[in-house]
Amino acid sequence: MKTDTKKGFGPSRREFLKTSTAAMAASGMGGLSAFVASPAFANGFAPGMTGGPTGFEGAERFQYNNTMSEGRAIEGIKALQAAGKAPKKISMLLTDGAIGQITKPFPDGAPSAKEVWEKETGIEIDIIGAPAEDIFKKVMQDVTTGDGTFDIYTGPWNSTGDLVSSGGAVNCSDFVAKYQPDWGDSERGTPTPEMEQLLYTYAGDYYSFSLDGDFQTWFYLKGIYEREDVQEAFMKETGHALTTPNTWEEVDRISEFFTGKDFGHGTMYGNGNLMSPFWGLATFYARFASMDFPNYHFFDEDGNPNLNSDLGIQCAEEHVRSFEWCPPDALTFTWAEAYAAMWNLQIPHTAIYTNLVKFGDGYNPDGTAKSKATGMIGSHLPVGRQFGDQINRRSVLYYHITAWISSKSDYPEAVYLFLQWLSSTRTYTWMAGNPGGYFDPMQQANFKEPLVASTYHDYAMETIPATIARSVPSINFAGQTALDNALDEEIQAAITGQKTAREAMDAAQKKWERIIKRQKRNGIVEAIQASRKTWPTIVDPA
Amino acid sequence: MTDIPTPASQTTQSEKRKGYWATVARDGQKMGFWFILPTMLLLLFIVVFPLLMQLYLSVTWWTPLEGIPWYRAWEVFSWGENYWFLLTDPRLWGALWRTVVIMGIAVPIQFFLGMALAYLFVDKFPGRKIFYSIMLTPMMVVPAVVGLMFFLLFQGTGPVNDHLGLPADFSWLTDVNRAMISVIIADIWQWTPLMFLILLAGMLGVPSDQLLAARLLGGSNWQNFLKIVLPRMKTVIIIALVLRAVECFKIFDLIFIMTKGGPGVQTETISLFLYKQTFGELEWAYVAAIGLTILFVLSVIAAKGLSYMAKKNG
Numbered sequence: 001m002k003t004d005t006k007k008g009f010g011p012s013r014r015e016f017l018k019t020s021t022a023a024m025a026a027s028g029m030g031g032l033s034a035f036v037a038s039p040a041f042a043n044g045f046a047p048g049m050t051g052g053p054t055g056f057e058g059a060e061r062f063q064y065n066n067t068m069s070e071g072r073a074i075e076g077i078k079a080l081q082a083a084g085k086a087p088k089k090i091s092m093l094l095t096d097g098a099i100g101q102i103t104k105p106f107p108d109g110a111p112s113a114k115e116v117w118e119k120e121t122g123i124e125i126d127i128i129g130a131p132a133e134d135i136f137k138k139v140m141q142d143v144t145t146g147d148g149t150f151d152i153y154t155g156p157w158n159s160t161g162d163l164v165s166s167g168g169a170v171n172c173s174d175f176v177a178k179y180q181p182d183w184g185d186s187e188r189g190t191p192t193p194e195m196e197q198l199l200y201t202y203a204g205d206y207y208s209f210s211l212d213g214d215f216q217t218w219f220y221l222k223g224i225y226e227r228e229d230v231q232e233a234f235m236k237e238t239g240h241a242l243t244t245p246n247t248w249e250e251v252d253r254i255s256e257f258f259t260g261k262d263f264g265h266g267t268m269y270g271n272g273n274l275m276s277p278f279w280g281l282a283t284f285y286a287r288f289a290s291m292d293f294p295n296y297h298f299f300d301e302d303g304n305p306n307l308n309s310d311l312g313i314q315c316a317e318e319h320v321r322s323f324e325w326c327p328p329d330a331l332t333f334t335w336a337e338a339y340a341a342m343w344n345l346q347i348p349h350t351a352i353y354t355n356l357v358k359f360g361d362g363y364n365p366d367g368t369a370k371s372k373a374t375g376m377i378g379s380h381l382p383v384g385r386q387f388g389d390q391i392n393r394r395s396v397l398y399y400h401i402t403a404w405i406s407s408k409s410d411y412p413e414a415v416y417l418f419l420q421w422l423s424s425t426r427t428y429t430w431m432a433g434n435p436g437g438y439f440d441p442m443q444q445a446n447f448k449e450p451l452v453a454s455t456y457h458d459y460a461m462e463t464i465p466a467t468i469a470r471s472v473p474s475i476n477f478a479g480q481t482a483l484d485n486a487l488d489e490e491i492q493a494a495i496t497g498q499k500t501a502r503e504a505m506d507a508a509q510k511k512w513e514r515i516i517k518r519q520k521r522n523g524i525v526e527a528i529q530a531s532r533k534t535w536p537t538i539v540d541p542a
Numbered sequence: 543m544t545d546i547p548t549p550a551s552q553t554t555q556s557e558k559r560k561g562y563w564a565t566v567a568r569d570g571q572k573m574g575f576w577f578i579l580p581t582m583l584l585l586l587f588i589v590v591f592p593l594l595m596q597l598y599l600s601v602t603w604w605t606p607l608e609g610i611p612w613y614r615a616w617e618v619f620s621w622g623e624n625y626w627f628l629l630t631d632p633r634l635w636g637a638l639w640r641t642v643v644i645m646g647i648a649v650p651i652q653f654f655l656g657m658a659l660a661y662l663f664v665d666k667f668p669g670r671k672i673f674y675s676i677m678l679t680p681m682m683v684v685p686a687v688v689g690l691m692f693f694l695l696f697q698g699t700g701p702v703n704d705h706l707g708l709p710a711d712f713s714w715l716t717d718v719n720r721a722m723i724s725v726i727i728a729d730i731w732q733w734t735p736l737m738f739l740i741l742l743a744g745m746l747g748v749p750s751d752q753l754l755a756a757r758l759l760g761g762s763n764w765q766n767f768l769k770i771v772l773p774r775m776k777t778v779i780i781i782a783l784v785l786r787a788v789e790c791f792k793i794f795d796l797i798f799i800m801t802k803g804g805p806g807v808q809t810e811t812i813s814l815f816l817y818k819q820t821f822g823e824l825e826w827a828y829v830a831a832i833g834l835t836i837l838f839v840l841s842v843i844a845a846k847g848l849s850y851m852a853k854k855n856g
Contacts, residue, residue, distance in 0.1 A: 137821040144606045162824070167609040277804050328698025331716035331805050478607050482823040489633075492806035496718050518603060521618075
């Protein structure tokens with residue numbers, strides 16, 4: 001992408017007219033010029049609003065003006081266009097499954113988010129898809145060997161440290177100060193300033209744009225839990241009433257009970273949590289985080305791993321044991337197979353991505369149920385461990401589609417403004433309600449929105465934010481891939497019986513120590529210390 | 543070519559003016575040098591530069607995460623630590639061993655099956671062409687598709703368990719030993735046809751008059767096969783085995799789709815290991831050290847092999 005260069009001694013008549021019109025739009029006469037330049041925008045906007053989606057009931061909730069985050073982004077783009085500093089096209093590398101949320105119109109009568117942006121700014125968004133598991137490899141290929149194919153990278157939030165460390169992401173702190181996004185808005189944005197830091201910053205600077213809500217949330221088959229015969233059988237076998245679990249001990253008891261039983265829908269397997277390579281790390285981290293009160297960190301304050309501590313080994317033993325209650329082939333499961341297991345009533349509960357219910361609970365436009373589990377799913381708070389009369393319920397933030405601006409982009413400010421527009425609380429809330437992709441709700445405004453509630457269901461509107469408040473970050477600092485892979489391999493070795501839990505944790509500890517030693521010069525210890533500060537301290541009464 | 547001396551008397555004044563280039567025009571060796579110089583320079587750039595770059599990186603700790611370009615890798619110089627680490631890296635040696643195991647089991651089975659099939663197809667029979675086409679189909683399927691196919695076949699609730707009457711929790715791809723067996727079966731299924739094709743070509747090349755003569759002299763089929771067919775096919779057999787062994791050593795797609803090297807790293811081969819180290823853990827300097835070591839070892843083996851063959855051929 002290149003800016004137009006002046007070939008003569010002065011601007012041509014055409015260039016002059018183009019520039020002066022755009023400059024007028026960016027100046028104090030913006031309102032008038034916007035009306036003159038694009039009269040169609042005047043239709044369908046609520047009073048005082050200048051942009052956003054139109055054409056459906058409730059559209060005004062997602063509209064904005066220049067006192068709002070999205071409006072400031074649009075205004076900023078127009079100023080850049082006036083100054084000749086905006087591109088004609090922005091290219092975005094995005095996980096395949098999320099594309100629909102930007103490109104598919106929602107709800108009926110509405111445009112797509114992409115259409116709204118392109119209509120308001122004239123800047124085309126070119127989206128290139130890649131599989132979720134491999135997208136960061138493509139990002140690093142572009143960073144190391146590419147020629148700036150993409151203006152925007154997306155990938156797991158966990159990879160932020162790796163990308164920043166490689167110099168592949170633009171530090172957006174100045175842009176954030178200039179354009180004031182509403183990510184941390186106390187009413188509409190993240191629930192706490194710490195969460196804003198966690199999702200949008202790295203080492204104190206703004207690099208990330210949060211486009212997801214991958215806080216592992218517990219779902220269960222309420223329709224089966226509440227059946228009388230199931231209740232009776234559980235009581236008879238365990239001596240306890242079958243209720244939603246509060247602790248990992250209760251989770252394991254329920255898992256053990258359901259395994260091998262058939263309550264009229266085929267054989268069930270008790271443990272629906274992901275245990276497979278890559279995806280299963282989230283399950284391990286969540287269990288690990290609650291091993292001590294209020295938290296058990298992956299590293300101590302000096303950056304030394306806690307993997308082969310007594311609690312770390314106990315966690316690994318419990319994790320390995322829980323595999324007994326998994327469905328066959330669980331080690332080859334991605335989230336998709338885990339979703340299917342619950343939709344087919346094969347597992348009673350799972351802590352997983354929130355769009356499980358978006359895609360599997362409800363009815364299709366033709367009136368057919370989305371899955372066998374339609375109407376049977378419920379949600380509950382994360383589980384933890386009981387310490388005295390308190391429980392430290394913990395979940396984990398893992399994967400979580402995040403965008404970064406490529407350091408090779410020719411127009412970082414314009415790209416920033418697109419991402420501010422996309423990730424601000426009005427546009428993002430509108431997108432989060434769209435059932436066409438993976439972007440899950442995570443901002444406070446999202447959970448107050450009827451469209452989001454209709455997609456993610458009322459029963460999750462309280463449990464998801466409560467889960468977010470109790471979530472610990474998984475690893476996201478430089479060296480993350482190596483750290484996660486090292487631990488993952490050892491956990492898999494323990495699950496498949498090649499090593500004991502202790503041997504696996506000892507080996508993982510050594511690998512982590514080596515990686516940390518090598519990453520010390522890249523500030524890994526400081527990043528670990530910063531990450532520890534973002535862990536929640538909230539605990540609940542037992 | 544040898545130089546043909548030109549008598550001084552024949553040297554004309556104009557040739558003297560042309561000087562060196564006139565000499566080149568008459569000197570085959572010099573002319574050849576100038577003709578191949580551009581190609582040599584290109585090759586130097588293509589081969590030597592990456593090698594030097596690799597050597598340079600291999601003695602550093604550089605990864606893309608350093609945030610500095612590769613040519614400044616000296617800032618994280620590590621001496622021979624990567625080389626020392628590869629000698630003691632159990633994961634690398636494990637991957638290498640598994641690759642050899644897959645190769646050592648799959649290739650001989652493919653050879654024997656290919657040979658048997660070739661023997662069946664060497665004579666004409668009704669429907670031979672149709673069966674021949676069917677036989678060759680697996681090797682025309684994209685390996686990733688074969689991987690997906692066998693991934694589905696070997697699911698606990700998949701057709702294999704179903705047909706064998708095995709329970710759903712009899713897991714193929716997540717069991718330490720059975721995962722390896724599954725991968726080998728998939729490789730055999732896909733690449734036996736190639737072995738069959740090459741061996742059949744070799745078998746059809748055996749002169750029929752020799753076989754006829756042997757039969758007239760009372761040789762049994764088995765004797766003919768051992769004494770005439772096999773010796774005549776020696777070169778073809780070596781080519782087929784080497785071709786498959788080399789390809790099998792590089793096995794990647796099948797395993798990547800079927801097991802991703804799991805469970806744990808139990809089906810991780812050397813290609814998969816290098817891929818994960820390069821694009822997953824971004825350990826480029828370590829991978830450079832491994833690459834150079836493999837190159838060195840293979841060069842030594844090749845040199846020894848060539849030297850052995852040269853001695854054997856007198």
